[in-house]
Amino acid sequence: MNVLLVKDDCGRSRKTCHMPTHTAIIALTKGGKQLAQRLKTLVPGSEIIPNKGKIHQTFAQAWQDHDSLICIMATGIVVRSIAPLLQDKTVDPALVVCDEQGRFAVSLLSGHLGGGNALAQKVADVLGGQAVITTASDVLGHTALDLWCRDMGLAVTDKQGLTRVMAKLVNTGSVTLYSEYPLPPLPQDIIPSRTLDAADLLVTSRIRQKENIVLLHPKALVAGIGCNRNTPAKEISEALDHACRTHQLARESVRNLASIDLKSDEPGLLAFAHAQNLPLDFYSPDQLNQVEGVAASAAVLRATGAKAVAEPAAILSSGGGPLLVQKMKFPNVTVAIAEILQPFPTLF
Template sequence: MAERSGEKRRFAVLALSRGGCVLGQRLAASLDADFFACKGRLTEVVNRVWREYGEIVCIMATGIVVRTIAPLLQDKYRDPAIVVCDESGRFAVSLLSGHLGGANDLAHLVAAATGGQAVLTTASDVLGRTPLDLWCRDWDLTPSDKAAFTKAMGRLVDHGSLTLWSRYLLPDLPPDLHPVAERAAADLVIDSRIEGAARGALLHPQALVVGIGCNRGTSASAIAGAVEKTCLQHHLAPQAIARLASIDLKQDEAGLLDFARQQNWTIDFYSKDQLNQVEGIIASAAVQRATGAKGVAEPAALLSAGPGSTLLVAKMKWTDVTTAVAEIADPLAITTLGRTAQ
């Protein structure tokens, strides 16, 4: 089941009729969900649960659900999962956010609880194609352009396969994704660089670590500007940044912590002794006097990126900020290990 934002509760079950409420209460108990009787106040309840819940079951006619949720729709990346069920429990229809939201899985759960049938209409499920949005989610791949990615999903449905080029070692691929040697010939391109794919959708892996050094009291906006300029100058995708890294003296640096929080990135902190063990770093006398470390941004980025990593961007000095970028050697394998360990 797809997990939604941690700020949202998971399941809500809504019903209108007397028979729907009987089934709804039974279903809510089965799913450990919150139940809402909605007769006379459906719009009010839907507006509330839309904000507060990640997955919603509506026991009522599909038409009234569509009319009620229509003003709330945004996109499949933000809309909650919606499953519509008749009051006899015969059919559980995945109506909205079937893949990323988890409505397809929820439909199966509802059908199992009612003894009914899950109804899925997503083309990849009907035709047996790889659900590309879920595949990308599982490998922490972020589409650079959602419209191009949607077109690629359409090609997969229409033609039965896609070609794929990757800068990094690939995991075992589904049978309908085929690796190719030429980047420009691929339908899908996995890369941390921003280079236009001739006809493909660009997917960014979690492959980069940005090392940060900064003066005391540096603002989040100053750090953000330095990171943005670093990426622009080296044609790197910010979406490919996995995390930040710095010296442990900066664990209480408000601007750095605020910047990381704004971007939803973690920060790895290292002691001066750990930083000094990294080989190949040109020592900075000024940094050594201030911190006891021969450098901060470069060695911190390399340590965080792990064994086999490379220094992709040597230290760059900005006003009050120093940046460096290390590239993780095998980001898709790291993703696999992280997912397995959870």
């Protein structure tokens, strides 16, 4: 994973993480290998994985190293080879099975979240074949809720609950949703609910105990972080988790971290952000000092030139949102959390 430091339009520094994606093409027969060579030139980011030993070993290695697999061989071989590797649709790679004539591209695994359906359609398009897609929502023309949640940036902690709601959508044709945030236009089969009790889905950054309602957590929180030099990543993580639990906020709703630019090289902070795939916004003391209504600290001012760090950094990074958590002090960490009032601005 690469970590990049970039400047945004507001002049703040932001560290972001980028993960490369790759597609493995595995073929067994002479004809299959010829088709593999052709696909390699047609599918960007793909590479041919030679089968030098047992096919089970080839699959095991490709499974670890690639986000998606194109297998040019009999479906039965694929099924028997991947059976010991299967974990969950949220982590398993997308897998497409193709015959060596390129007539059919079967989306076998991780069709929605992993992109298997899209990859099958891509393979079929470039080869002039037919994509075979069997997921019920696609066949019936309904919204794929897991894919919709992913595209909206909504975290789902109750996977079984979402599966239940997806089944309701397929069986009845619609589900209801209540949101604590403004939403863009919804798909026709996701019906806005005026009351929480009538909803199947709830978009919230809070932790709620509501029976038969699946919580969808948007990226609607910013955690402002102040810390002493050489504070371990674990200590920062525990402080943020404690702050979220104390105020009944979903840790999954934290969009990014924010701090003073003096911490742009802080090892523990960078390691924590890297491990959690959380962008980091950094602000200068002058920028932080322009934020009104925050709790000032004489000690922080002497050490950094800013009257405060965690609260103003969170507010600035959230776009001026309200503080849901005023600064909480831990032995080496200070945490404050601000809310992003419109977490879906690019979708309007």
